[in-house]
Amino acid sequence: MTHTVDTTNSDSGRREDDAVQADAIESELDASARIAKRPGSASGTGLSGGSDARRASTNDVVVARTDVEWLGRYLLGTWADVRLGARELTARPELQRIDGQSFEEHRARVSGQLKLLVEDGQVHRAFPSAVGGADDHGGNIAGFEELVLADPSLQIKSGVQWGLFGAAVLHLGTEYHHTTFLPAIMNLDVPGAFAMTETGHGSDVAAIGTTATYDEATGEFVLHTPFRGAWKDYLGNAAVDGLAAVLFAQLITKNVNHGVHAFYVPIRDAATGEFLPGIGGEDDGLKGGLNGIDNGRLHFDQVRIPRLNLLNRYGDVAEDGTYSSPIGSPGRRFFTMLGTLVQGRVSLDGASVAAAKVALTIAITYGNERRQFTAGSDTDEEVLLDYQLHQKRLIPKLATTYAASFAHEQLLTKFDEVFSGRADSDDDRQDLETLAAALKPLSTWHALDTLQEAREACGGAGFLAENRLVGLRADLDVYATFEGDNHVLLQLVAKRLLSDYGRRFAKADFGVLARYVVEQAADRAVHGSGLRSLGQRVADFGSTARSVGQLREASAQRQLLTDRVETMVGEVAAKLRPAAKASQKDAADLFNLHQSEIIEAARAHAELLQWEAFTEALEGTAGVTSGMDDGTRVVLTWLRDLFGLGLVEKHLAWYLMNGRLSPKRAQAVGLYTERLSARIRPHAQDLVRAFGYGPEHVRASIATGAERERQTQARDYYRAARAAGTLPVPEKKPARPR
């Protein structure tokens, strides 16, 4: 396999201390880049379908190519059939978004589409077989994610109904609730809201103001909204469709507040659609996107519900008002309850990856067809993707999308293991929650960045609704702040990293430990989501990766990325150490003084997890990559290297400030990622084809081949006119900007 790894520029014999000349490196890189530069140009279309860039390695010749069919299947992952089934669903026009509808029309359409999903039945996968489901948690999410391509409003509205409202009844309720409420939730007889967030409290769920006070006299809970900030807000299904809600409120009995619990509450009269007595609400109105969902507000004025409507899996109140819970610690109980709802984050991670895939399919297809400015010729304009800048704008995003896709597959697998009960320990659950909290921020932001870059890369055409980029971006915008604000999630990850760190070095001195040799724990490090460990002394690193060539080795990339996480966590831990002995106020101030660093460490960790997932997908475990041919491996290795070294480049200042890279080597990183983009460029079209989205999913007029037809027509026109001698003579060759 070694011959497939790109060793063209191997200079591993060089010493770190040598003044490695950036110029020399650059010309080396140039030379090798040229080899792979424009293999597809002979085809004349700029399209690289079946492209095969010949490249030389030191010992062998491997034809870099992309086996689109194999790769496409590989990307579909464990739940390939479910995904393909869901894609058939999203290809049905009646499930697709119609641009330009009023939000009332759009809401009505999506409500109707939900009924089609019920008929289809796929959305019931996660529910217990006892009530007609399939107990298939991973498959359920895999299918759900694909719905984003029909209409993100459809996806999220179905997520509200079955993934939040229904899932809360399932996971927080018990037998009684399952048999009483689930059937009507599943068949949509009772559309419902997930009433957690309040106007005054989003991310800090523990501090919500709504109360549910047990009245021993009547055996009822009294639900109450004590002030305006405690109105439930931004709830899908609340403005129009919801007949019931799962309401989160502070459970109070015998004058003790037992913290946030969930209650099943009817909110509207099914016959009239009017709010039930004591309940009121407001429509959130038009939003930046997702306007097919009727988000709204709810408030409660001493509303009474039966005691049994408490979803009592993790906390119950007896008739006499006695509280009991299988989990003694209120904090742990709270996080356990919230943890059952992790699937929202898991599915947003996957949906964001799907959206990024479609965005790149559109922009790369267009970039491969659209021509602008003549550069090396008097007559032929260049294809956009042949411009270095265009490559730099899109191809690293392609690499990140692959990384995010493979990382998501791991997250979904972990999710399925936990929720199926196959691996359901406390540690497993914590790992799952941390992994979801790490990946969801990166993928949702990546989707927005990718959609925006794609939109700008397509110019005015990208701004038209018919080309989908603006609509998807508008809808996905809120993914960055719902189901956990991205920054708050990263802070949760950081907390976990710090506590892992603390556990390991409980009795040692932090300053020393930051650079200490810790045991290699690759399996746990990759599969778990806790603190990554370094296999070698950090101090060794300088001599481990001596050259540009070695930066391309997975082990060097891993070390650079892991070292950064480890060092940052160690440094922050040391800085936060005084907090242990400080007053609450001083500890909070200290934490706040390092908040940015803390979050940056979590982000670095999440990036590393993506890189590990990509590397594992590339290296294969247990034979899953069997069938990957050498050419495909070359291309995917370039892509993984671009992702890994792109991360190093992004954080180059850190590596320089901390003495991990010399200035000369640092310069080489940037030059090399640029060359990698150029090498991958001929394979870009194949790499988006492997995402497997057909015209029925992409539905962007600029990605249908229309632009290629227009370009061909224009060139034919000029060619014919030149041949016939009818083309007017230019007064003089006009100067053109380029």
Place this chain on the structure above:
Amino acid sequence: MTHTVDTTNSDSGRREDDAVQADAIESELDASARIAKRPGSASGTGLSGGSDARRASTNDVVVARTDVEWLGRYLLGTWADVRLGARELTARPELQRIDGQSFEEHRARVSGQLKLLVEDGQVHRAFPSAVGGADDHGGNIAGFEELVLADPSLQIKSGVQWGLFGAAVLHLGTEYHHTTFLPAIMNLDVPGAFAMTETGHGSDVAAIGTTATYDEATGEFVLHTPFRGAWKDYLGNAAVDGLAAVLFAQLITKNVNHGVHAFYVPIRDAATGEFLPGIGGEDDGLKGGLNGIDNGRLHFDQVRIPRLNLLNRYGDVAEDGTYSSPIGSPGRRFFTMLGTLVQGRVSLDGASVAAAKVALTIAITYGNERRQFTAGSDTDEEVLLDYQLHQKRLIPKLATTYAASFAHEQLLTKFDEVFSGRADSDDDRQDLETLAAALKPLSTWHALDTLQEAREACGGAGFLAENRLVGLRADLDVYATFEGDNHVLLQLVAKRLLSDYGRRFAKADFGVLARYVVEQAADRAVHGSGLRSLGQRVADFGSTARSVGQLREASAQRQLLTDRVETMVGEVAAKLRPAAKASQKDAADLFNLHQSEIIEAARAHAELLQWEAFTEALEGTAGVTSGMDDGTRVVLTWLRDLFGLGLVEKHLAWYLMNGRLSPKRAQAVGLYTERLSARIRPHAQDLVRAFGYGPEHVRASIATGAERERQTQARDYYRAARAAGTLPVPEKKPARPR
């Protein structure tokens, strides 16, 4: 004045070579930061109206404060009265956007609003007094920019009518066209399209396919669209309202193509609204934003117009078909014609600054009122803007907005000088165009980034249309690619930088010159937009700024920023040198191989121009800052330093790789910008108040004080319950994520 410059941490006695300990620097910074940390907290609201942070300098005590009224007036700039007048206009509800309208309704509303603008008369300012205008170019743009706050669709639609369609007739036409066409354009009897862009050609205007062939036999031009890619596209007023267009086409006479010229062309029958014979079109339909504008496509099938409809200021055709032009070079002629339309870029720069100001007004007001998570207290939640991360997300954007605002004022002044004829040399025009090409990309991207960060910083509330951030972002999205794609504009800037560089060092060796001492030319450097010059040897820099303290000096920031531009331009110039002797193809390949660097150099140059503008606004020239009190100067100096050092931080890897900053000093840069954000934090509310936008302009429900009321109500509720002993006892203090 020296005592007003922040010298708290001055350590200028230190040697560069000393191992300046980052930790030591950090604790110094911490200490001083604490002084200014929460001066307004006594008010209990987190609002810093009239805040005065006491701070100690080595020799004196200056009370950092913000004179909101003075600063507000200063920001209004030269055309203060025009801006205030335009703001009165934008405060009128009938000119404001109504969210949620269908695009047909929105178009109709904006069309109606244009008539109100005619009645108001302000939009006629730029036209000649001979036809009822005021010959006031700067004022016209200043007023136009403010319209963005009523509705960006209104702004851009009026820009299409008077700033593009009308301005093309004005600047490219002559007396005949002015008297014949302008009156009906000004009073909106003839709404018109600016038909330049084609489906197949956006940025490369010189390559458009539409032809205007002179027919000597009839004395007419024959307008023709030879293929689908040559359809005019994305034209405002083309889909519905346009009765005429200024059409850009290749002027062909006697079988010679004289390049792109503009023609006045009636396109619809005013009575029926139908296209005239030979003309067809399509509606561009729904877009990502600006849906109050009827963008569409036009195509022409052998359409005949009178010879006199050629807008003939820069090129004319006599009755016998003889072409003549006052500008011999077709290239220069082309760029001269396009140059007359620079006002589009100027005004987008200003409108983007206005949008960023409103975005920050919303997010900072909300961040100062919204509370989330208890940190240092059991009961009181923290105001969002007291979190370090929240400061880091918003306050540097505040600094950039000030920089962009001051830079825009310089651009507008330059524009007014050129268009009024007061300073209208070729050099002046080139400087203006380069300055516009440099600033427009930065400000339009900054507006998008700021709107997005503001939207995310406001959480779910930020996603509601009623809080305006999503709507403004959607509308401004296209500002990044229209009136010149941002990347293409930066490439134009780079071209200018390279040619300036080449001119200066025509006969010298580039390698040496890249570090050569060049003459200081501050005035030209600041006011012109060509290549900035360094006043000192680059090699001296290391010893010039020896310490963190000195990084805060304007001279040190200027050197760091200027050095980077100069070095990058010199390096790229050296790399491109072989192109002079290469074939067209090889030269193009070489250019392409360095395209990213080239654009990065232009971006660095544009950032420097913003920094210079901020610094000049701070230092004042010709007494314009008279009235700035010392306290305000302290705050603005912090803000300028945050902007300048923020740029250094953004490009830290470059400074490290190129040996301009030591690793230790580089670490101090990041720590110091963090501390600057904390120092500015108490003044943030005043700094957005100085933007001068009232509730009638901001129109975001979360920025009306509603959130503060909700927070007060909630706290009062808990306080009263605690006092009365009715608050239920917590089971145990719940664990909360922070």
